[in-house]
Amino acid sequence: MPARYTKFYLDKRNAKWLGVCSGIADYTGLDITLVRVAAVLLTVVGGFPWTLFAYWITAWLASDKPLELEDMSREDQRFWQKARVTPGHSVRDVRSSFRDIDRRLGDLEVYYTSHNRRLADEIDSLR
C-alpha cells in the first residue's frame, strides 16, 4: 500500500508509549505535549476505561508511519497538516505561488526586453 499524506499514522519515532498521541500531534499539527496532557486529563477526569480502550484500539488499527514520510522537511509537514484540514486552501496557496512566480518572471522579461538595448537588438535581428 502506498504512503498517503492524508492518512493517520502512528508516530513511533516520537512515541512515549504506542505512538497514538504523537501520531495525533503529527497529523493535526497540534503541540505534542498538549495532546498528551489532554489525553491524560480526559482519563483522570472521568473517561477512565474508555480513553484507554480508544487508545489501544487506535494503536491496533492504525499502521506505523511509512519510512518515506518520516524524513519530510518541517515546511512540508506544515503544508500537509494544513492540507489535511482544508485541502482547498492548500491548492489555492500553490496556485498563488505559481502566479507569484509568473508575475516575477514577467517583471524579469520586461526588464530584459525594455532596458537591455543589446538584447532587444538581438531579438529584433532574429525577427
Place this chain on the structure above:
Amino acid sequence: MEDVFLPIVICGMLFIGLPWVGLHYITQWKRARGLSVEDENLLDGLHDLARRLEDRLATIERIVSADDPNWRPSVPDRAERGGRELGRDFNRDADDWHGRA
C-alpha cells in the same frame, strides 16, 4: 453550591463538548477525504515544483540585481512591491519620453 455545579460542568464537557469536538473533526476528515491518491501526488509535485521554481527565480533575481542595482534593491513584500512597480512604470514613462525627445 460546588456539589451542584461540578457534575453539571463535567456532564456538559463529556456529553456536549466531546461529541462536538469529535463531530467537528469527522466533518473535517470527510472534507479532507476529497483528496484522492492522485490528487495528493499531484499536489505534492506542484508544491515541490513551485518551491524549486521560486528558489531558482530568487537566484536569478539576485544575479540581475547584482548586475544592475537600480533594478530591484530588495525582495518582495507586498506593500513594497506595489511601490516599486509604480516607481518602475514612472521610469519607463520617462525613458519613453526621452526616446521621443
